[in-house]
Every structure is written in C-alpha cells, then in structure tokens.
Amino acid sequence: MSGLRRHVPLRRCVACRESLPKAQLERLIRGESGWAHDASGRAGGRGTWFCHACLERLDERSVTRALARTFRQDTEQVRALLLTLRSRRAALTAASPDATDTPQTPASAREATVTPSNDARHGGTNG
Ligand SMILES: [Zn+2]
Secondary structure, eight states: OOOOOOOOOEBBTTTTEEEEGGEEEEEEEEETTTTEEEESSSOOOEEEEHHHHHHHTTTEEEEEHHHHHHGGGGGGHHHHHHHHHHHHHHHHHHOOOOOOOOOOOOSSSSOOOOOOOOOHHHHHOOO
C-alpha cells in the first residue's frame, strides 16, 4: 500500500449525527459496570461518540431525546457521565485559556532503535 494521504478520521456523534474529527468528540464505552469515558478513544468494546457541541447542549430537548433513543435504560447513567465530562472540560478551559482542542496524537512514529546484531557468523569448516 503506497500513496498515504493525510486523512482525518471522522466519527459520528450519536446525538446530532454529525461526522467530526475524533478530537472534537468524546468516546463512551459500555463496560461491565455500565458506560464509561474512554479517554484514549481506542479501547475495545462497543463505543459511542458524543461531540463537544452536544456536550454543551445536554439540556436541550433534541439531545435529551437522542440520548434516550440511543442508551434507553442507561440514559440516566450516560447523562450523569456526560455532565461530569462537561464540567471537567469547563474546568480545563478555565484553568488555561490557551487550551484548545489540540489532538495529542503523535504525528510521526519515533525512530526505531536498531540494535546491532551479529548476523555474520562464520562457523568453522569441519572436514
Ligand atoms: Zn453532536
């Protein structure tokens, strides 16, 4: 595979159905004890994405209905989780006004450390 293009991975928000760059969404995963925030965005299991814009609009009817439709009996739990995320984000923004949604993904892979191996082995000739 050659010809790598710069591609921004998009994820769809469950509430507004917008496809956005991953940096603008939070991932929720369904764990054994209910829904949890997946900060890394790459944990295994069933995941659901929720954008920051909808995080700010949690109290609006459209978002509330989308949550109920998606999470059903877990709606209250997810809502509490999202409220926590929202206040955490608000605290972060208040602490450092410069903090924006800069993705923290490493742009390039680090240089692989090459260990010199002694491949050139010359066995004694028997005979
Ligand atoms: Zn959204």
